[in-house]
Amino acid sequence: MLLNSQLVNDHITFETAAQHAFMQVPIVLPNQNAGEVRQMMAGRQYEIASHVVVCGEKGLFLGVIRIEDLFAAQCETLMGEIMDRKAPVVAPGVDQEVAAWKAVQSKESALSVVDQNGLFVGIIPPHRLLAVLLAEHEEDLSRLGGFTRSTEEARSTSEEPVQRRFQHRVPWLLVGLGGALLAADFVGWFEVQLQQNVMLAFFIPSIVYLADAVGTQTETVVVRGLSVGVEMKRMVMRELLAGLAIGLALAAVAGPLVWWRWGIPSIALCVGLSVFAACSTATLAAMMLPCLLNTLSLDPAFGSGPLATVVQDLLSILSYFCIATALLR
The missing domain is CATH 3.10.580.10 (CBS-domain)
Structure with a gap:
């Protein structure tokens, strides 16, 4: 050593x-x-x-x-x-x-x-x-692990005591908690739509999950790319197109399945469009937030996950209920 x-x-x-x-x-x-x-x-x-x-x-x-x-x-x-x-x-x-x-x-x-x-x-x-x-x-190893700073800082982060681990992580998770409460408010805004069609509540977890999953994939690619020196402009267009393609593919599968299982075309269309919108916006959020944190000299390894999840969830819920409101009047 x-x-x-x-x-x-x-x-x-x-x-x-x-x-x-x-x-x-x-x-x-x-x-x-x-x-x-x-x-x-x-x-x-x-x-x-x-x-x-x-x-x-x-x-x-x-x-x-x-x-x-x-x-x-x-x-x-x-x-x-x-x-x-x-x-x-x-x-x-x-x-x-x-x-x-x-x-x-x-x-x-x-x-x-x-x-x-x-x-x-x-x-x-x-x-x-x-x-x-x-x-x-x-x-390179420390960067591929999600750390964009020096090897010594990466090693220090991995070996730091429980108190510092707590201090580094909890603030971001508190942001996530605030986002979760805000998401509850978002759902409350559409209480009338839920009362008129309770089936809308069935698909909230699925749409939020798909958006988070797509966002996590994008976030991992972007954090690792930034860590090894890949310029953001080289990733933006490819990730955006990939997100749109993924959202379209998932929507093409989700819509027909919902129609086949529940037999309501309007609900199926609502879910399909919402999946497409949620996955597309999740890609954008997951791509921009690590870049923003990196620009502000904050380690994306700690902040981008919780923060991106909050933003993705809020956008997913909001887009879902806006589409539902427009289609199910």
């Missing part, structure tokens, strides 16, 4: 490939032989010596030689003959995670940084690459 913490802390202040690169490395010319280079390196200390960098006279990067290949070469072997001319390189401004994954995909333990003019900038050593991969891995 100590190694884990040290590696993560090393990476915190770095973001680009150049910031991870070391310059104090063995640099040789292509016409030098292995014997000369080994003698040159003896007694000298480098920041990283796992690779020998081969450059032209003006610092133009030509390739690298693994230290094991250098020591295995005959004394008269020239560096230009054994260097890897296709060694993977990255530009100085490349994101650290991209650089680390390039090294992994190339099966290299270190990565050369070369500028746009082909000049050698430095080498990212193995421990830096490991630090980046470890930190990014932990960050």
Whole structure:
């Protein structure tokens, strides 16, 4: 665990490939032989010596030689003959995670940084690459769990005492309780319609449930998308269309089933339209609320669920009774 913490802390202040690169490395010319280079390196200390960098006279990067290949070469072997001319390189401004994954995909333990003019900038050593991969891995895992802040905050939230868990969660649930009472008022507004047709009450739980289920799916997708850096504009249209399609499909099933089971076409039409409206508005609410909380620097993992549920329930009940009022006069 100590190694884990040290590696993560090393990476915190770095973001680009150049910031991870070391310059104090063995640099040789292509016409030098292995014997000369080994003698040159003896007694000298480098920041990283796992690779020998081969450059032209003006610092133009030509390739690298693994230290094991250098020591295995005959004394008269020239560096230009054994260097890897296709060694993977990255530009100085490349994101650290991209650089680390390039090294992994190339099966290299270190990565050369070369500028746009082909000049050698430095080498990212193995421990830096490991630090980046470890930190990014932990960050991605915490984000996929619904946390949009740092790994340390995610871990702290998971390990916090009961009192803080209570303080973090209860305010949002109190909002939910207020929403539940408001939903009761909404139902009370349509007392006359319920008295005239008590069957309307039969379908309230079903419509509310479907809206919550559709909203939960959308909310999960959006929270995870925001957590891993997906822009909201890339998700909006797809989720809206998906919500409309899901609502239409559920309405097409619910309407005929209600008609077949209860034999009242007006009720069946009311339920079908209400399911479509509830699912569509639930998608919109579940998509917008996590984005709003994220913009306000509030963790969507705590707030978006209870708050979205309240909004979805209220919209579902309101749309259901408005449709019923219009159709069942």
